[in-house]
Amino acid sequence: MKSNPAAMPVIVANGLVRNFGTIEAVKGISFAIASGEIFGFVGPNGAGKSTTINILCTLLRPTAGQVMVNGCDVQRDSNAVRRSIGLVFQDTTLDSYLTAEQNLLFHGWAYGVPSATLSRRMRELLELVELWDRRKEKISHYSGGMKRRLEIARGLLHTPRVLFLDEPTLGLDPQTRRHIWNYVRELREREGLTIFMTTHYLDEAEICDRIAIIDHGKLVTLDTPDRLKDALGGDVVTLETEDAPGAAAIVRERYGFDPVITAGQVQFRVPNGERFLPEFVRSFDQPLRAISVRRPTLEDVFISQTGHAIRPAADGVQDAWRARWKR
Amino acid sequence: METMSENFFRGVWVIAYRELMRLVMEPTRIVVTLATPLLFLVMFGGGFSRIVGDMAPGVDFVKFMYPGILAMAVVMPSLFSGLSIVWDREFGFLREILVAPISRSGIVVGKALGGGTMAMIQAMFLLILAPLLGVHIEFGQLVSLVPLLLLLSMTLSGLGILVASRMKSQQGFQLVMQLLLLPLMFLSGVFFPVNDVPAWLAAIAKINPVTYGVDAIRQVMLTGAIHSAATGVGGLVVDGPGKTLTGRLATNVMGTQLFGHSLSILEEGLFLAALATVLISLAACSFGNRE
Ligand SMILES: Nc1ncnc2c1ncn2[C@@H]1O[C@H](COP(=O)(O)OP(=O)(O)OP(=O)(O)O)[C@@H](O)[C@H]1O
Ligand SMILES: [Mg+2]
Numbered sequence: 001m002k003s004n005p006a007a008m009p010v011i012v013a014n015g016l017v018r019n020f021g022t023i024e025a026v027k028g029i030s031f032a033i034a035s036g037e038i039f040g041f042v043g044p045n046g047a048g049k050s051t052t053i054n055i056l057c058t059l060l061r062p063t064a065g066q067v068m069v070n071g072c073d074v075q076r077d078s079n080a081v082r083r084s085i086g087l088v089f090q091d092t093t094l095d096s097y098l099t100a101e102q103n104l105l106f107h108g109w110a111y112g113v114p115s116a117t118l119s120r121r122m123r124e125l126l127e128l129v130e131l132w133d134r135r136k137e138k139i140s141h142y143s144g145g146m147k148r149r150l151e152i153a154r155g156l157l158h159t160p161r162v163l164f165l166d167e168p169t170l171g172l173d174p175q176t177r178r179h180i181w182n183y184v185r186e187l188r189e190r191e192g193l194t195i196f197m198t199t200h201y202l203d204e205a206e207i208c209d210r211i212a213i214i215d216h217g218k219l220v221t222l223d224t225p226d227r228l229k230d231a232l233g234g235d236v237v238t239l240e241t242e243d244a245p246g247a248a249a250i251v252r253e254r255y256g257f258d259p260v261i262t263a264g265q266v267q268f269r270v271p272n273g274e275r276f277l278p279e280f281v282r283s284f285d286q287p288l289r290a291i292s293v294r295r296p297t298l299e300d301v302f303i304s305q306t307g308h309a310i311r312p313a314a315d316g317v318q319d320a321w322r323a324r325w326k327r
Numbered sequence: 328m329e330t331m332s333e334n335f336f337r338g339v340w341v342i343a344y345r346e347l348m349r350l351v352m353e354p355t356r357i358v359v360t361l362a363t364p365l366l367f368l369v370m371f372g373g374g375f376s377r378i379v380g381d382m383a384p385g386v387d388f389v390k391f392m393y394p395g396i397l398a399m400a401v402v403m404p405s406l407f408s409g410l411s412i413v414w415d416r417e418f419g420f421l422r423e424i425l426v427a428p429i430s431r432s433g434i435v436v437g438k439a440l441g442g443g444t445m446a447m448i449q450a451m452f453l454l455i456l457a458p459l460l461g462v463h464i465e466f467g468q469l470v471s472l473v474p475l476l477l478l479l480s481m482t483l484s485g486l487g488i489l490v491a492s493r494m495k496s497q498q499g500f501q502l503v504m505q506l507l508l509l510p511l512m513f514l515s516g517v518f519f520p521v522n523d524v525p526a527w528l529a530a531i532a533k534i535n536p537v538t539y540g541v542d543a544i545r546q547v548m549l550t551g552a553i554h555s556a557a558t559g560v561g562g563l564v565v566d567g568p569g570k571t572l573t574g575r576l577a578t579n580v581m582g583t584q585l586f587g588h589s590l591s592i593l594e595e596g597l598f599l600a601a602l603a604t605v606l607i608s609l610a611a612c613s614f615g616n617r618e
Contacts (some may be wrong), residue, residue, distance in 0.1 A: 057426055079334055082428040093419040095345070097352050106348075109341045110427035112333070138352075 008035045009057065010162055010194045015065035017142025018051050022177040025051040027217040028065070033196060033210075035161075038188060039207030041198040042302070044310050048217040049198035050090055051165050056196070057087055070161055083111065086155030090166040090198075092147050096139040098129060100150050103139065104157060111158035116156070125153035128183060147177035152183060156191075163187070164198040169204060181207055200310055202298040211298070215306045231295045232304055239266040239278075247286055255280070333432065338433020339440065342424070346441025360407075361449055364400040368392060368460070386549055393462045394545040395517030397472075397578060400444040400453050402511065402537055405480040409487030412614075413500045422554060431615035432608075439484035439607055445478040446457025447473075460526065464548065471547045471592065478599040479540035483511075485606025486536075492614040516541045536602050543595040 009032040018026040026048040033039045041049045054060035056067055058078040066073065072080040094103050101122070108118040126132040129149035139147065148168060155163055165184070169177040185207065187193050197208070205211050205225065212222040221228065241247040248259040248266045259268040270276045273293035281291065303309050350356060368389070415421040424434060454472075457464050464472075490507075494500040514521070514528065515537035521529055532538050590598070 059422065059425055081431070082426055085426075087422075087426055089419070089422055091419050093421075093423040095349070095420045095423075096418065097349050098345075102348055106341060106345050107423070107427070108588055109344070110337065110424070110429055112428070256343040 009033060009068075010035045010037075010070060011039075011066065011196065012068045013052075013056070014067070016052065016055060016061065016062050016067065017064040018048075018055060025217055026055070026062075029214070029217075029219045030065075031212055031219065033194060035194055036188065036192050037209045038184070038195045038197070038207060040205045040211045040215055041196070042200065042202065042205045042211055042298070043198075043214035044200055047214045049214060050166055052214075053087075053089075053164050053196070053198060054121045057085055057164055058082055075204075083158070084161050086158065086160035086163045088148070088151045088155045088163070088168055090164045090170065092151065094139045094142075094147055094151060094154075099136055099138050100126075100142070101135040103150070104154055105134075105136060107154050107157050113158050121157055121159070123157055128186070129153045145172050146178065148172060148176070149183075152180065152276045156187065156193075159191070160193070162194045162196060165195065165197055167200070169199070169201065177204070202302060202310060204239045206299055213302060215303055220305045221301075225298060228298070230271055231294045232300055233269040234271035234296075235269065236296060237268055237270050237273055237277070238292045238294070239288065240264070240289075241266065242287055242289070249282070250286065286315075329613035334428055334430045335433040337435075338427075338429030341427075341429065342434050342437025343345040343440040343444065346408075346438070347444060349411075350445060357445070357448060360404055360445075361400070361452055363403065363457075364396045364449070364453065367399065368396045378594075379431075388433045389460055390544075390549065391459060393457065394548050395515070395541050397450060397453050397476070398515070398537060398544055399512060399517060400449040401476050401480045401540070402483050403508075404445040404449060405439075405442045405483035406487040406508065406618055408438050408445070409489075409491030409494075410497065410500055410504075411441070412438060412488060412491040413494050413497050416495065417497060426501040435488055435511070435607060435611040435614050437611075438488055439481055442484040442487070443477060443480040447476065450476050462548075468547050472544060473594055475540065475543050475547065475592075475599070478596060478603055479537070479544075481603035482536045482540070482599050482606060485603055485610050488610040489613055491604055492610055511535060511537050514538075516545070536599065538599050539590070539595040542590070543592045546592050546595075 011031075011033040012163075013032075014030050016026050016029045017024070029052060031039075041052065043049055055062050056069060056074065058074050058081055061075065066075070068074070069081045070083075070084045074081050088243075095106070098106070104122050104126075108122070113121070122135075123132065126135055126172070129152060130148060131150055131153065134142075134146070134159070138272055139150070142150065151292065152163075152165070152168065155165075169180055172180070181204065184195060184197075188195060199205055208225060209221065210224050211228060213220040213228075223231070239247055239251075244261050244264055244266055248261055251257050251259045251266060257268040257270065259266045261267075270293075273295070277291070277293055299310065345611075348421035412421065415424065454464060454469070486507075490503050491500055494503070510531060514532045515535050516532065517537075521538060524532070
């Protein structure tokens with residue numbers, strides 16, 4: 001699915017600003033999201049991701065700027081916008097005194113889903129998130145991962161055109177996370193859904209068609225993960241040879257790259273490294289002990305764009321806890 | 328295309344329905360809220376009826392109190408329908424409600440009706456117990472009681488939700504409710520008639536909506552009893568120009584006097600209806616303006 005925001009924008013945000021008293025949470029953000037796109041909002045804690053989502057989903061009035069979702073203005077035509085979007089918030093919004101089934105029924109009725117469609121769709125989605133057998137249980141007996149999965153099912157119950165996921169995998173174990181990303185991909189294929197998600201796990205942002213990096217309320221950059229990484233100057237190729245300085249000289253003279261020697265290895269950046277490698281191995285006439293190519297990570301991108309790492313080297317679990325308590 | 332009224336009515340019923348679903352999931356809530364007015368009736372009624380004696384001919388203290396207790400059974404769950412909004416806000420479910428395509432006023436009316444249903448369940452329970460307490464209710468009285476109780480409930484639900492629309496924590500809401508509940512209950516004629524009290528007290532009682540509910544209920548339930556008791560004792564005794572003794576006794580105990588005019592059941596009902604409309608509208612505005 002190639003993204004082309006000009007074709008059919010589902011979400012258009014123009015100069016979004018939101019202040020809380022003296023705190024400027026969002027400082028003039030603009031973007032357009034195409035139909036069927038998985039769009040990622042990536043940034044550290046407090047960057048303004050949730051604030052932006054709350055504006056897009058009609059819960060928060062922007063201090064300035066405007067947003068159109070599915071062709072409707074979020075402020076003037078909020079009920080039309082609400083009908084066409086599904087939401088999974090950062091913090092759970094289930095009624096823990098009701099059962100999973102009752103939570104879904106409430107949702108379906110509130111969105112006016114016809115009853116035949118509702119029961120079919122409930123079954124379909126509960127089976128997708130593997131909770132069909134546990135639908136009669138109270139939410140207070142659910143684990144964190146089960147709640148998340150149920151919320152995703154609920155967000156899709158009324159067949160929205162856009163699904164918003166605010167940190168959908170926060171505090172979940174790696175296996176559940178993988179599960180959730182599989183649903184997301186499957187849903188995009190099956191329902192042609194547009195997905196707007198936020199995360200501060202950069203490895204998870206890889207599944208996005210395009211990524212917006214947001215820091216201190218500002219949009220730092222916006223592009224496909226590949227192009228963002230390419231913009232760093234390409235893939236990292238590492239050579240191990242008998243004669244590192246000699247190999248480096250050849251790489252510089254014959255291939256025109258800018259190698260560095262670190263720990264006896266020659267490293268240089270190449271756009272599109274996988275295609276370059278076979279060609280290079282064929283033509284390089286010195287004995288090679290090993291050769292490897294590594295894509296730059298989004299972490300590399302984030303650091304080069306913002307000048308700092310996305311979060312201080314903190315343990316993932318601790319980080320999740322901190323984020324939970326923050327609100 | 329969806330119309331505004333569809334978004335309103337769907338909101339009303341889905342919100343009210345959820346309140347009932349929750350009630351069914353935790354029936355202990357009914358038991359607990361029921362216990363309070365019953366305890367009041369048993370303790371105050373039993374204790375005071377020895378000392379106080381009849382309030383009017385044929386009306387002992389329990390008979391006098393019963394309508395007030397009935398009103399209280401409606402007032403408390405109605406006021407606390409606001410609590411469920413604060414609760415939802417604290418536990419996040421309010422966001423699920425707020426992003427649904429339902430109108431804000433539909434949400435408020437739905438919450439009020441949810442509280443109203445709870446209130447009516449409690450009232451029914453007390454009505455069923457009435458014969459055990461020596462209080463007899465005729466079918467005709469029941470027909471006037473139900474709409475009065477509903478109006479009273481909507482008025483206080485409106486008040487509760489109005490307060491709740493500005494509250495972030497349950498503790499805050501509970502605190503405000505504690506402050507409101509005491510004057511609402513004690514200066515309402517539940518425990519003593521408000522026509523024969525010091526002027527400042529009467530003034531407070533007369534801006535208290537519960538007063539009108541209590542009095543209307545009392546008029547419905549006791550007018551007949553006083554009348555027959557009076558005629559049974561000595562027939563109609565003329566006392567002053569065109570006023571019967573029954574009338575005079577009755578006005579002391581009943582008929583909230585406003586600007587020298589003793590209000591009728593209908594007037595009090597209309598007053599409550601107007602107040603309920605105003606309070607629920609205010610609550611809807613206040614709730615809608617919060618983001
Ligand atoms: N209701 C509010 N009142 C005051 N300040 C707020 C409010 N909501 C958010 N903020 C502030 O706005 C800034 C952005 O918050 P936001 O929740 O959008 O961050 P985020 O990117 O979602 O962070 P996280 O990754 O921790 O969820 C923060 O400084 C936060 O303290
Ligand atoms: Mg957030």
